[in-house]
Amino acid sequence: MALRHAVLAALLDGEFSGYQLAKGFDIGVANFWHALPQQLYAELTRLEGDGLVSGREVVQDGRPNKRMFRVTDAGVTELQRFATAPAKPSFIRDDLLVKVQAVDGVDATPVIAQLQERAAVAEAKVEVLGKLLRRLRGDVDEEEFLLTGQRIGPYLTCQRGLAFESETRAWCLRAAELLVRRGSAGRAPSGSAHRRPAG
Amino acid sequence: MALRHAVLAALLDGEFSGYQLAKGFDIGVANFWHALPQQLYAELTRLEGDGLVSGREVVQDGRPNKRMFRVTDAGVTELQRFATAPAKPSFIRDDLLVKVQAVDGVDATPVIAQLQERAAVAEAKVEVLGKLLRRLRGDVDEEEFLLTGQRIGPYLTCQRGLAFESETRAWCLRAAELLVRRGSAGRAPSGSAHRRPAG
DNA sequence: CCTCCATAGTCAAGAATCTGAGTAGTCAGA
DNA sequence: TCTGACTACTCAGATTCTTGACTATGGAGG
Structure with a gap:
């Protein structure tokens, strides 16, 4: 359960849609965590359900609507908790x-x-x-x-x-x-x- | 499906038991692939079932018996095939x-x-x-x-x-x-x- | 006109991985 | 004698990740 924290950490930089996250908008994030779009969408939905991020629908014309997410205070608290928890050793799989x-x-x-x-x-x-x-x-x-x-x-x-x-x-x-x-x-x-x- | 190839590659160095593999007997392997003992045992069983490794029971006294595995010719062929297949990009998860x-x-x-x-x-x-x-x-x-x-x-x-x-x-x-x-x-x-x- | 590509997602199924516990004998130290 | 650690492995269940679709609209290129 750490994709969720990677997403939270990525969202600290502002408000993003699942699509933007998926596009690797921030190479930095793709850099220490890799995930497919489907996972990100699913994770964002879960995070919203848990109140750690809040999403809002953005109606666009000429293209599909999208949902933009930001971290809530509860999300920051969760990140804080995560930061305190012992880190698992990293590993490469190549x-x-x-x-x-x-x-x-x-x-x-x-x-x-x-x-x-x-x-x-x-x-x-x-x-x-x-x-x-x-x-x-x-x-x-x-x-x-x-x-x-x-x-x-x-x-x-x-x-x-x-x-x-x-x-x-x-x-x-x-x-x-x-x-x-x-x-x-x-x-x-x-x-x-x-x-x-x-x- | 790449743990299997990591195990095959590790076994190229000789004959090893699941326990030895699990112990990270070869830091080199732990180095590019990480797996829990349970996975290794299961994978070795599957590999043996597929004829890519062969195992033999080694009876020990004073300690539990063990099974030592080596790569078969079919295993080498499979590694060859794997080497030719396109590599997935590596990623860190940390x-x-x-x-x-x-x-x-x-x-x-x-x-x-x-x-x-x-x-x-x-x-x-x-x-x-x-x-x-x-x-x-x-x-x-x-x-x-x-x-x-x-x-x-x-x-x-x-x-x-x-x-x-x-x-x-x-x-x-x-x-x-x-x-x-x-x-x-x-x-x-x-x-x-x-x-x-x-x- | 038709196809491909980009946007912006969703769904389902299966493979891989992780968590956690259990078995069972030997040996060393308190 | 009891506890814990090491060897050597097994099993079940949950979670996570990957594969491969599918929906829908708009614009560009041939």
Whole structure:
């Protein structure tokens, strides 16, 4: 039960519709929590039912109506409670790392391709996050913003996201290059990779 | 359906019991995929049913019997297929980042404490992973090992884990120190953090 | 005119994951 | 002797997440 808190935290920045949240309007949020639109809509409905957010219908013409949500005082209280509760350890779940772990046992070609692809995606995210950081801090420099800004939470999480993506990119490129240099591509290793421990 | 491939990849290193897998015998695996013991046991049973791993009963005295598993040829084929399939984008899910995102809206004290705690955990992991890397590469230096070693998958994923934990540690310490310097601790921000956009 | 894309959602079903407890023997320490 | 910790695993139930639809309107491009 933490998607709810991610949504609450995202809504601290103002009023948003489920659609906006789903669009990853704030890369920062997508950055530490990932969810499909359906989940967000469902969660917003639940949150409203629990009185932690309040929604209002906005009638639009030329396009469908939408519902905009903001955090209520009860929602802030709930966030406060959540902040005090012990944090669960974070974890990565990454298909690509699984593939790299297994790369000695299979043909490396597709893994190399995916590492390069991932590096490109990470690079794009680095740029987006860099822009977002500049936008968040405005004209002042980072040091000053962090000490005096009123809303530093999103800035800090974006920093973390940026570092993560940057590191991801570097690692993917190193790993891909290494696999290319080893010439592991094209040939599947003989037999299975595991060696019987003198069995 | 990717826990199964994580388990297969982990078993490429040899023969292991569910208990060993669960213990995170290989930090490298815990590093890119997290699962509870129950899941691992269930997955191993399913994998065996599908013929992707084979298990054998090992009778022990003085302690319960166990079942040791190894990957079958069909399992390697399945890993090969998995490696070729498009990878889903990775994502982090982290309670602590949610809390930091919301830190402007709530009392920072517990968040600071959790950042420091997390930094300590990350530091411990950095050391464990560092040792694991040294053990994996043996006497040769990294460059040489990566070019000539037979089993570099786990080494690469450990490298990634190490970089991640190291970055986590640095960020947590920076963020905690910043929040302390801002003196955001002890006082809950007045009212809710969101400001009505001139509503 | 027809199709695709964007907006703005909703619903249902199934897979994956987590919570929590239970079994059962061995060994170490108070 | 009792308690707790370690090995080794199992089961049931709840929650969460993913997959894959489906509704409906408006505008752009071919």
